[in-house]
Amino acid sequence: MPYGTWLRIGQSPLRLLRQPRFPAAGFWHVSGERFFASARSGTRAFKKVPKLRRAQSLIGVGLGGSVFLAVAFSKAAAKAGREDEAIWASRRGPLAWDAQRAIEFAPLIPCIGSGLVAVTITRMYPCQVALFRVPANVHELVALPLSILLAFRFQLSYDRWWQSRQHVQDVSINAVAIAMSAANNQDSMQLSLTGKLKGEIEENERRLLGLLDAACASVEFKLSCGKPPHPANDSHVWEPMDAHLNPEDAAAIARAAHPVLWCFDSIFSTIHRGQMLGAYSAELASGMYERATAMLTAFRFCQMVLQQQSPAPFMVHLRTLLLVFCVSFPFTIIGYVGPWGLMLMQIALSFSLLGIEFVSRQMEHPFGEDESDIPLKQVMAGTRGIGAVLDLRSHVACSELKLSGHDVRERTATPEQCMLTFVGTVALRSRLAEPNEATLLRPPPHRGPPGYAGCSLGPLVLALWPRHRPLLARRTRRPAEGAKVLFVGGVPPAMSSETILQHMERFGPATVVKRCRGYLYIKFAEPAAVAKARAAPEHLVEGASLTVEPALAKKKHWYCQTDPEYPVRVRKLGTGIVHIQNMISMAMQRHLARRVLSLGRSPAGFYRPSFAGRHLKHRMRLSTFCLGQHWDTLSHEYTNVRSDSDGLPVLSLSEDLLDLACGIQHDLDQKCKKQMFPKMRPQACIVNHYTTEGSLGLHQDLDESESSLHEGLPVISLSLGCSARFLFTMSPEEEIRSCVLKSGDIFIFGGPARLLHHGIQKVFPNTTPKKLQGDLASLPGRLNLTFRQIR
Ligand SMILES: O=C(O)CCC(=O)C(=O)O
Ligand SMILES: [Fe+2]
Known part of the structure; x- marks a missing residue:
């Protein structure tokens, strides 16, 4: 059909084509018509619009050139060993033609099929194409829910993959941590125990290491469904599940219907036995239980991911919309672009939309034999080696390590x-x-x-x-005077200072500087004696195990942050509410962590308090102990003894902590160039420990004296370890606000906000700063110290 006829015939039905409905149809509209015309009448149309032809050629060359450059760049990156940049040229890239390619092209086939049908129609019935067109508005209506569903689907599958990866890591890390807690404790026990008990404890530790190893192997087996991993995800060393189990356990695990659960059950009973044998203190054992529970929770999560597909109604709806959209797309642009353009656009659209769906489907199943699946064996291999490494250690005396x-x-x-x-x-x-x-x-x-x-x-x-x-x-920055003083914690109330002095004098001449409830300070004549005392494996005095650490040198403001990595920022969150980010230096945080651990382990240390509900006593979701004055959670009074639990005298509030609280107020005033709060001299410090499941409901701190409340003397709260979401509001009717308190942050409320309602909503796992992780290894989670003046 000649070109003129095309236009004439096209007057009535094809008038529609002139109204650009499809995006960018203006340009393509003309070119499409001319293309169809040229198909019928040789190259006449193109000859008439040479500029258009040049533009098209330029676009073609531009696109081709970009793809060529992208591939060339990827190849160069691959050669230079930069795997992360070698996306296009890698064996997972879209240009790879073997089974390793990460993107599937198969789903494109039905879409390309519909494109071909559309091209055939335009060829066969060039004058009637408008009759086959689906209005673009229909597509726009489908596109909106489709894009929402696709974004949702992609995000969820990606999260599912990533969370599974983290949970596998959690299994591994917690296993290492339990093994190390046990072995570390074992080391100190070895030096003080002999005979049968020592043998039993050692046997128990070996069993625990074997069980942890078997737990990792059985988790891997269960999650990979026994299938071998992709070669890229395989591990060089992989022993059988029972490689480190004793013969009875090996037989039992072979019989067990669910080896993973059997392993965890046995791990729990082994920790319990260790506790019974006296190898693990209650705190250590509870830390180990917590980690074992975390391992089990992580495994359960992965198992759920393995078994649970996305709900069918969602998937059916999404895929139906997707198919409708992609298959009908050529019939929306039919007549606007030429056959080649139509096919190219169809391929590009189907590839991008179906690509999102199929990539999401791949990530939805993170356990399997594909290269992008989680490398279970590689993650677990490091953990499985740990048993052997710890065993090896028992043959190498620490003093001989090179x-x-x-x-x-x-x-x-x-x-x-x-x-x-x-x-x-x-x-x-x-x-x-x-x-x-x-x-x-x-x-x-x-x-x-x-x-x-x-x-x-x-x-x-x-x-x-x-x-x-x-x-x-300079880095040790301990003045000579401070280096002679030793802090001794874990002192039972009945133990006399003389008895402790006698014990300490074996390291050098010493005097008692100060005796407090629960701890004391000893001053040696020589700093070397402090080092000797600290180097001693244990300080067992009259059956009590004392903890020692060097006392803090009294140096002004040394606790203040100086590390530019953690900038100090004062945030005024309301009248009388201040959040100071990163105020406490890492050195002070580490010191406080060690101090809290040593005090928390003593008899009057951490306990799980209860509060009186309307009918029942409820246990709070935290552990606590007080310094200076005890806060009775049942009677809501401050007392000298732990009246709501064991009746022990409360530990003293040491002077360095007192100075710290006063120093914080002083520094805040200096930073803000005015007095922010009335001056407070703490009489009590409440130390709270939250596990990652811990929380504290909204409450007011009302139990200090009327005058203290009336004057608005501030409560100073210091956070250590994991970050937490802190909620606060002036009244429950008002909006509840929140902020994240990180390790080293200070939160102060006082003055008109003294009766602030506040609480801890959530503790974020694995957020302890790296430099503090070592000190808090046996007490993971969040620590919080609140200082208050009672009277
Ligand atoms: O843990 C915290 O940050 C808050 C503690 C608290 O509010 C309290 O001990 O009264
Ligand atoms: Fe509080």
Whole structure:
């Protein structure tokens, strides 16, 4: 049909075509008509519009050139070993033609089919194409719900993949942590125990290590459904599930209907037995139980992901819309673009929309044999090695460990140091394949106590390099006077200071500087004696295990943040409400963490309080202990003894903590250049510990004296460890606001906001700063210290 006829015939039905309904139809509209015309009448149409032809050629060359450049860049990146940039050229890229390609083209086939039908129609009935067109508005109506569903689907599947990956990691990390807690404790026990009991404890520890190893192997087996992983996800070393189990356990796991549950059941009973044998303190055991429960929870999550598909109504609806949209698309643009353009657009649209759906489907099943599936064996391999590494340690006495050729034999080490040295060695040997785990287990960089110097390479090298000795001395920043004083915690109320002094004098001449409830300070004549006392594996006095750490030097404001990585920011959240981000230095945070741990472990340490509900007593979702004055959660009074639990005298509030609270107020005033709150001198400090399941309902701190409340003396709250969402409001009728309190943050409320309603809604797991993880390893979660003046 000649070109003129086409236009003439097209007057009535094809008038529609002139109204650009499809995006960018203006340009393509003309070109499409001319293309169809040219198909019938040779190249006449193009000859008439040479500019248009040039433009089309330029666009073609531009697109082709971009693809060529992208591929060339990817190839160059692949050659340079930059796998992350080699997307197009990699064996997972869209241009790969083997089964490794990450994107499937198969779903394009039906869509290409409908494109071909549309092209055939335009060829056969060029004058009637308008009759076959689906109005663009219909497509727009379908496009909106479709894009919402696709975005939702993609996000959820990606989260599902990523969360599963994290949960697999959690299984592995918690297994390592339990193994290390057990072995670390075992080390200190070994030195004080002999005979049958020691044998039983050792046997129990070996069993626990074997069970943890079997738990990891059985979790892998269950999640991979026994199928071998993709070669890229395989691990070099993979022993059978029962490789480290004793013969009875090996037989039992073979018989067990559900080996994973059997392993966890046995892990729980082994921890319990360790506790019965006296190998693990209640706190240590409860930490281990918590980690074992976290492992089980993580496994359960992965199992749910394995078994649970996305709900059918959602999937059916999404895919129906998708199919309707993609298959009918060529009939919307029919007549607007030429056959080639139509096919290209159809392929591009189907590829992008179906691509989202099929990528989502791949991620929805994160366990399997595909390369993009979670590398279960690789994640677990590092953990499975840990049993052997810990076993190995028992053959290598800590005092003989050599760290990268530097003999540290001269340094007598505490179990804590041994652990750090050991972990350092493990990391150096790269026994833990996973970079995350190695980072997690790496000892925190040396900052504080000089005794740690033997445990990390940096200070050791500095110490051996004379030019840098002054630098090292500065980093330890403990004045000579402070270095002679030792803080002794865990002191039972009935134990006399003389008895403790007698015990300590074996390290050097000493005097008692100050005796408080629950702890005391000893001053030695020589700083070396402090190091010796700290290096002793245990301080058992009249059956009580005392904890020691160097006392803090009294240096003004040394607790303040100086690290530019953590900028201090004062946020005024309302009249009388201030949040100071990152106020407390990492050195102080570590010191506080150790102090809280040592006090919390003593007899008057952490307990789980209850509060009186209307009919029943409820247990609070946190553990607590008080310093200075005890806050009775049942009678809501401050007392000198723990009247709502064991009746023990409350631990004293040490002067350094008191100074800290006063210093914080002083510093805040300096920063804000005015007095922010009436001056408060704390008489009580409540120390709370929240696990990641912990929370504290909205409440007011009302139990201080009327005058304290009336004057608006502030409550100062200091956070350590995991971050938490803190809720607050002036009255329950008003909007509840929230802020995230991170480790080292201070929250103060006082003045007109003294009766603020506040609480902790959620503790975010795995948010403890890396440098603090080592100190809080046996008490993961969040710590909070609130200072208040009672009278
Ligand atoms: O943990 C916190 O941040 C709040 C503690 C608290 O409100 C309290 O102990 O009264
Ligand atoms: Fe409170």
